[in-house]
Amino acid sequence: MKTFFKILLYLVLLLVVVALALPLVVDPNDFKGQITEQVEKRTGRSFVIGGDIKLSVFPWLGVELNQARLGNAPGFGDEPMVQVEQAGVRVKLIPLLQKKLEVDTVVLYGLQANLVKAKEGRANWDGMDGKEPASDGKKKAPPLAALLIGGVDVRDAKVSWEDRSTGKSLLLEDLNITTSKLVIGQPFDISADAKLRQMPKGPSLTFALNGKVAFDADGKKISIVPIEVVLAELEGNKSFALQGVVDLDLEQGALDLKDFTASSGDLRLKGGLRVTNFNQAPNLAGSFNLEPFSPRKLMQGWGMTAPQTADAAVLERCSMSFTLGGTPDRFSLDQIKLQLDDTNVNGNAKVVLASRATVNFLLKGDSIDLDRYMSPPQEASAASDGGANAAAPLALLFAADMKGDLSLESMKVNKLKANKVALKIDQFNGRLQIDQGVGAFYQGTYRGMAVVDASKKPPSLRYTASMTGLQAGELLKDMQGDSRLEGRGDISVEINSQGVGMMAIRKAMTGQVDLQFRDGSIKGFNLAQILRDAKAKFGALHGGGAAEGTSGEAAPKTDFSELTAKALIKGFVIDNTSLAMKSPYLRVNGQGTLDTEKELLDYNLRTVIVNSDTGQGGKDLGELENIPLPMKYQGPLGEVGDWRKWRIDFEDVLKAKVEQKAKEEIGKFLEKNLGAGQQQSAPAEGGAPKPQSTEEKAMDLLRQKIRF
Known part of the structure; x- marks a missing residue:
């Protein structure tokens, strides 16, 4: 200018x-x-x-x-x-x-x-x-x-x-x-x-300026009081109005923007800015205050479609204040105070503008419920297969490089509650890594890492997590509305995938989940009830009368002292390769697969009662003690808790019972006929005969009986 x-x-x-x-x-x-x-x-x-x-x-x-x-x-x-x-x-x-x-x-x-x-x-x-003419020594009046x-x-x-x-x-x-x-x-x-x-094919804007300008006698100082600028024809038909007082010192290279106001619809930014040494190496110093406004109404006023959120009351209140210092291409934002609805965040940031912007930040907030900002269930379901729409957020990973820390007192996401949250964010050249730490997570702790790498074709995803000492009942109740598993334990997760769009990511997913819980129970599934029913059917098959199983409990559950499991993930299928559960009266091993796309479960359990005198209903199951009970379930995941849907292979049970009975009878027979009271013949001269084992005695007896 x-x-x-x-x-x-x-x-x-x-x-x-x-x-x-x-x-x-x-x-x-x-x-x-x-x-x-x-x-x-x-x-x-x-x-x-x-x-x-x-x-x-x-x-x-x-x-x-x-x-x-x-x-x-x-x-x-x-x-x-x-x-x-x-x-x-x-x-x-x-x-x-x-x-x-x-x-x-x-x-x-x-x-x-x-x-x-x-x-x-x-x-x-x-x-x-x-070239200036030679001075004649006379003082000249200012030319203007x-x-x-x-x-x-x-x-x-x-x-x-x-x-x-x-x-x-x-x-x-x-x-x-x-x-x-x-x-x-x-x-x-x-x-x-x-x-x-901006040339050659950059963005453009139209502006109109009105003001009152004053020069000093030397033309080196300019004041515009006040100045009014209207910016129009911006992207999305947005327009801005700027008002303020400008003082310009051309000799000192200083510009003061005072009582500054920028407005667009309900958006109003106020503040002041001082630029020094602008004709050589400009330095900036200022403070700004973004007055409260509704982001939802602002987007609508700009002709944009406001996002559909699970809670329609969010995106209604936002405000921000900060100080600015540095140069036009390297500046800092300090004393940041941001409010979005019920969430408050404070901190600072440093910005470097180059071929790709770099942002470093340190932010601290109180609490946020991210579920309120998620798409409604029907919207999320419709968008889950939208690969084209999903590609748009990936482009943001290349817009700028970011590195910083964000800590929150509490956070809710996917219905899960976390306290003392610490996030370390590192975004560089299309790769985003978020290291997550939660100091209080359902009476335990959480450590995780999520990586999205859009620099690869197709984009890749990696997620690892380790949860220790958490209470499964509280977690599952928040996640899905009811708690099928109770107990304190540890969970580790590792998942890898690639693709664009939720369906593509799920299809390419691989990983592993390991868990170990102690002193808990599986709710909605009473294994003792199933075994008592099996006993009743077993008695009927044995000719012992049509005994009835025990009636169901009001709140069925299966207690355990230890539960461990491992599952492999491949696409839509979760393969539970091993499950082991222990309680004072039984041992359970299992394996099976879950089709998450169809929500169908195919599962096999092998249960053995080891002590019928203790535990949850063990005294009613004495006849099944030490007999492996093979159990199978095939059907919808939501009906796995209905014990009537489980099938027990009674043929194997009968075989095991016959084998057990035969062993008992053989033992009695051998004890009766090969008792310790039988006398050995006098040893032959030359040494004592070698004592017979029980098996050898049994064979001798069999030979006598069948004259073999």
Whole structure:
């Protein structure tokens, strides 16, 4: 902006000099050569007037230039630095006789300024003053001390800016500027509008500016009180209004933005900003306050669709305040205070703007219920197979690199509650890793890690977790509404997958789950009840009458002293390769598979009663002691607790019972016929005979009975 006003000032002075110097009785075009020579001497640049020069005499002495071009500096190309289609200025004659200079409105139509900064820092406007004439020792009055300009009228101007050291380019086009009377030291009104674009094909915005501007006598200090700017034609048809007070010190390179307000709909940001040394290495310092607003209403006002959330009352309150310090490409946000609905977060962040932004942060919050912000169940189900929609969030992993810590007093996600939450986030070049720690997780602790790597094709997922000392009953009750497992124990999880979209991720999933619980119970499933029913059926098959099983309990459960299990995950199938459960009266081993897509379970159990005198209903099961009971379930997962759905292989039970009975009878038979009271024959001469084993005695007896 400083350079633009400087160029504008040169053009005004040029037009005034031309108006005063040209004789009124000759064709002014005859003096093009002299005018060109003086401009080139003053600026050090080539100067061409391609069109006509026109004069007016009374009551205004005026001059009009057409198609004037000011050349570029060496090394910046052949394109003119400044060119204008039409420029005009008029000076009032009567005040000239009184040694006063009154200029009418300065007109500039079709102005084009091409400003370039080279890689080494040199700019194409450097040296615009040319060589200063030798001083005669006399004190000169300020060049603009007696100047009065009726106003400035700039139409259809274009200003381009190229920084070759950074590769950034901006284009300000369709620029129109009008001002009121300009008197040094007195404020004047200014109105401007233009379109700003990032080149070559970047975003653009249209703005309109209104304010009251004041220069000091040297033109080095500028104040705009107040300034009003409207930004429009932003993405999503958004518009912003900016208001404030601007103080600009061109000599010191300082800019103060005071009483600043930026607003868009219900969004209102207030604060102040000071920029120092902006002409060399700018430094920023400021503070800002984002007043409370409704994110949901703001999105609707911007023509965006607000997300469907499980709780329609969220996204209704948001506010933020922070301080800013640093440089335009490396700054810090301190004293951050963020409120989103019922959650408060404090902390700080550091931002580096390069080819890809880098953000480092340290944030602490109180509590948040993420389930309130999740999509409703029907929405989540519809979106679970949306690979195209799921790809959009992955693009955010490349937008910036992030590294930081977030701690929360409490958090709820997927119906699970966690306290003393610590998250360490590391995002770099499309790879996001979140290390998770929970100090209080259902009376235990939780440590986990989640990795999403979008730099791979297809994107990969990895999740590991270790939960120790947790109470399974409370966890399951929160997760699914009821608790089928109670007890304190440990769980470890490792899952890997790849793909885009929930269905693709589930299909490619592999992993392993290990668990170990102590002193608990399986609710909704009474193994003793099943065994008593088996005993009744077993008695009926044995001819012992149609005995009835024990009636079901009001709240069936199976107690255990120890429960361990391992499961392998492959796609939609969970393969429980081993399960072992112990209680004082029984031992249980099992294995089976669960199809999570169809929610079908295929499971086998092998139960052995080891002590019928103790435990949960063991005294009723004496006849089944030490007999393996094979049990099988095939059906919906939701009906596994119905013991009537379980099938027991009675053929194997009968075989085991017969084998047990046969062993008992053989034992009795051997004890009766091979008792210790039988006398051995006197040993033959030469040594005592070798004593017979029980098996050898039994074989001898069998030979006698069957005469073998």
